[in-house]
Amino acid sequence: MAKSLGPVKRKFSPWTDPAAVPFIRFENITKRFGDFTAVDNLTLDIYEREFFSLLGPSGCGKTTLMRMLAGFEEPTEGRILLQGKDISGVPPYRRPTNMMFQSYALFPHMTVEKNIAFGLQQDNLPKGEIAARVEEMLKLVKLESFAKRKPNQLSGGQRQRVALARSLAKRPKVLLLDEPLGALDKKLREETQFELMDIQTNLGLTFFIVTHDQEEAMTVSDRIAVMDKGVIVQVATPAEIYEAPNSRYVADFIGDINILEGTVVSTENAPGVVRLDSSGVAVAVEQDCQVVKGDQVAFAIRPEKVRMSLDAPAETSINAVYGEVWDIGYLGDFSVFLVKLADDRIVRAAQANVSRLVDRPVTFGDMVWLTWPRDAGIVLTR
DSSP states (O other): OOOOOSOOSSSOOGGGOTTOOOSEEEEEEEEEETTEEEEEEEEEEEOTTOEEEEEOOTTSSHHHHHHHHHTSSOOSEEEEEETTEEOTTOOGGGSSEEEEOTTOOOOTTSOHHHHHHHHHHHTTOOHHHHHHHHHHHHHHTTOGGGTTOOGGGSOHHHHHHHHHHHHHHTOOSEEEEESTTTTSOHHHHHHHHHHHHHHHHHHTOEEEEEESOHHHHHHHOSEEEEEETTEEEEEEOHHHHHHSOSSHHHHHHSSOOEEEEEEEEEEOSSTTEEEESTTTOEEEOSSOOOOOTTOEEEEEEOGGGOEEESSOOSOOSSSEEEEEEEEEEEOSSEEEEEEEETTSOEEEEEEEOOSSOOSSOOOTTOEEEEEOOTTSEEEEOO
16 A cells, blocks of 8 residues: 555545546647647546645646636647536536636625625526525625625625635536635635635535645645646645655745755665765665666755754764754744755755743854654655
């Protein structure tokens, strides 16, 4: 059985079942705008009831991919399947999807309840059913007492919840969220992330979110697809993306990380031991390193997995470097130390501030040892 990486958010992993049928399938999708290729021959499967995130920098093609699913853009090549049916050419209003825009796009002259009811009225639902569904949505997003207010009388977080309620009122099979929390402050954004997770689980819907916020994607997602220049670089759970990135790009894009580049100068008899050039760092990892002498590789390790000490460790020849504390960032719950090695490379170490006082505080200019266990880092070959 494969080793589990990180905590499991819920017992939900249809992508591990070979017999599972994708709910949404992007099949060899390419989208060009003139000479520019926004999405390049992309294939991706999303499963029913999954909270799926597309994560990447601005301009990588993630919003274009979402807009094609919504029906606002058509693929240049390839097809999009929803529940096994090709939806290419189906107009947006006939697709079982609904999109919540970053700007929320609320009608300023309508009350909260009328904003939520608008789409239902356009579908000519009976008045009684509209009223019942609006009431249900107001309760779901905890805005019952704000039903008669207009958008300009609400906070940013409240407007975000109105937009969410309006999107959910039509009971779409797939809810598309384009940077939905970008306008909220950090604390409210964190609170809303958990509210979104609860709503998605309770309703049993498929949520497809586009974001450039790594922390947001890591928090809400069952799986994350990391995009770069129109292609998918890696698709995995948040823990796998963080702990086992498949490339330098993914490792560097998700969170803080130390990446020590080098050429393999030797591989010792013990499995997973690689000695790099430059400062002569030798790293031992719990992986079968398929490398040979001369290969260009990178050793990646997260700052919180690096241990720092004023005293030399028992073993200094493997998984240990020595350097000077060059800078310190105090962030409240933890501190980040930038340690400069003899070859001028910088290694970050993060330490939790578990107590207010320490016996031997590490400070600027101190010479320290940085060490890490074999299972803390990973050797990357691409």
